Amino acid sequence: DMSREEMRERVLEIKRKLGADLFIPGHHYQKDEVIEFADATGDSLQLAQAAANTTASFIVFCGVHFMAETADILTKENQVVILPDLRAGCSMADMADIHQTERAWEKLQQIFGDTMLPLTYVNSTAAIKAFCGERGGATVTSSNAHKMVSWAFTQKERILFLPDQHLGRNTAFDLGIPLEEMAVWNPITDELEFSGDPSTVKVILWKGHCSVHEKFTVDNIRQIRTEKPDMSIIVHPECTREVVEQSDLAGSTKYIIDMINGAPSGSKWAIGTEMNLVNRIIQAHQDKEIVSLNPNMCPCLTMNRIDLPHLLWALESIEEGNVINRISVEDAVAKNAVFALERMLANA
Ligand code: 13P
Ligand code: SF4
Secondary structure, eight states: OOOHHHHHHHHHHHHHHHGGGEEOEEETTSOHHHHTTOSEEEOHHHHHHHHHHOOOSEEEOBSOHHHHHHHHHHSOTTOEEEOSOTTOOOTTGGGOOHHHHHHHHHHHHHHHTTOEEEEEESSSOHHHHHHHHHTTOEEEOTTTHHHHHHHHHHHOSEEEEESBHHHHHHHHHHTTOOGGGEEEEETTTTEEEOOSOGGGOOEEEESBOOTTGGGOOHHHHHHHHHHOTTOEEEEOTTSOHHHHHHSSEEOOHHHHHHHHHHSOTTOEEEEESOHHHHHHHHHHOTTSEEEESSTTOOOOTTGGGOOHHHHHHHHHHHHTTOOOSBOOOOHHHHHHHHHHHHHHHHHO
16 A cells, blocks of 8 residues: 555656646645645636646546536547546535426526526536526626626526525625515425515526535624624625625635735634635634634535545556546537536636
């Protein structure tokens, strides 16, 4: 068995050998032992842009499945995208499957006719992206959601926002749409959750959520406000409306990093986002007092499946000329999904 140190040496050796033929993007929520080897780190928008621009033959994606799919869609036929552990999925993306979505669309059209534009958070399967792309819609990430939702309303009267109800609600609310004009589509019961007159609905939110960000609660906020009244609370918009409302600031992964980077020495922060990132921010800012908003921390279990042994396994498979875990989106899906992604990249 190899020691950790030997594994690190091997990873570096293969990286040296492959040179510019290899590109390792690493999402901010990845473990330190993986981020250490990333050629680019970023949030999901930055990594999609990086994937669209790389000329490397092999892209070993340190992130989750939907990100690797996006990279495959945005790269050329002869570029190979690898996900070091195929079990690195996303529970939020799993909350909207294409059959549920097609069913929902049909039922919603009976209520709203042809007035809706579908938008999907990039945290979704390639099939959902294709569904949106085919209907004039687009993908969004947490860092361009405001722009994309505003754009959507230049196209249609209403939007269907998949699969994260919280990002959809928080974004629409910021844009001045009252909560009373937002309905929720429940994909389990196939029903619209809305009690008023449907003609007043502006936004239909898919009833999905991120199991990591839902763990930050108003109780956590109350506790910080009581114990550390001078601490600023900053959260990701995948947190619930109540949590975002009671926080001082809310924004994407990149926004959170930029805010802390720009904050004065001695400032105090409670951060509501994934644990690996919060820990790295704490390490990098020893001059500030920083804690996780939820004292139990909140790991994303699927992000954490990518570890040093899996990264090495993926790299060795390239070296041996027999790649494992290739992510390849079928052409029929990719060709429509790319419309949705390109509309986003053009507007972002
Ligand atoms: P961003 O990278 O867009 O901030 O998204 C956070 C996330 O949950 C990724 O899975
Ligand atoms: Fe999915 Fe949430 Fe994990 Fe991001 S943090 S990959 S949205 S479960």
